[in-house]
Every structure is written in C-alpha cells, then in structure tokens.
Amino acid sequence: MERNRKVTVRLSEAELARLRKLVDESGWSQEAYLRALIEGVIPAPRPPPDYRAMTRELRRIGVNLNQIARRANAGDVIDDAAYRACAEELQAALRKIVNAVTAPRRL
Structure with missing residues (x-):
C-alpha cells in the first residue's frame, strides 16, 4: 500500500506525552501505532522482560x-x-x- 498522504495533528503537551508513552510501551513506531488505532486496534504493550x-x-x-x-x-x-x-x-x-x-x- 502506498502511503503518500500526510496528516498534521495538533496535540497538547499532555496528549503528546501520553501518545509517546503509549508508543514506547508498545515498541511500535508512532506511525504504525496511529495506523493501528485508525483500523480499530489498540496495540498491546511490549511484553515484560521475563x-x-x-x-x-x-x-x-x-x-x-x-x-x-x-x-x-x-x-x-x-x-x-x-x-x-x-x-x-x-x-x-x-x-x-x-x-x-x-x-x-x-x-
């Protein structure tokens, strides 16, 4: 699938911090994380170390x-x-x- 469209979203500092935290916990890229949300899927957090x-x-x-x-x-x-x-x-x-x-x- 060709992804050549760009979307700009304005977030508050708190929203951006929350997004970054969720993305970091998932281990996914920010783009992949947002695409998953658009498709109705909430990425699971990265498995614990053990x-x-x-x-x-x-x-x-x-x-x-x-x-x-x-x-x-x-x-x-x-x-x-x-x-x-x-x-x-x-x-x-x-x-x-x-x-x-x-x-x-x-x-």
Whole structure:
C-alpha cells in the first residue's frame, strides 16, 4: 500500500506525552501505532522482560513431555489419554499467556 498522504495533528503537551508513552510501551513506531488505532486496534504493550524466559520455560516443559511420551509409548507405561490431556493443557496455557501479553485488542 502506498502511503503518500500526510496528516498534521495538533496535540497538547499532555496528549503528546501520553501518545509517546503509549508508543514506547508498545515498541511500535508512532506511525504504525496511529495506523493501528485508525483500523480499530489498540496495540498491546511490549511484553515484560521475563515474558521470553517464561515462554522458553513452558516450551522446555513441552519438549520434556514429548520426550517422556515417546519413551512411555515405547514401553506403554503411561495412560495415553492422560498424557494428551496434560500436553493440551500446557499448550492452552502457553497460548493464553502469549495472547494476554502480545495480542492487540479491538476498540
């Protein structure tokens, strides 16, 4: 999409400070942030510093579950339905965390 139109907006010092704060919290450029608002999307704040560590840990747990499942399936040691329920619960929890922290919200 070609963006060759310029719009000038006058803001008070307080409004400009608020806009800059929101843009900084999102990690987006000011232009991208305003375009998102025009489209009815409120950009989510940038994830907290420990977010990446937390998701890495959850993924590590998921990998461990998969390794356990392979071994267990080879010896038929665990209840497959119980393992699958646990793995799905872990995946759902990870999706909820990711969505809560990163997903834009509609106006």
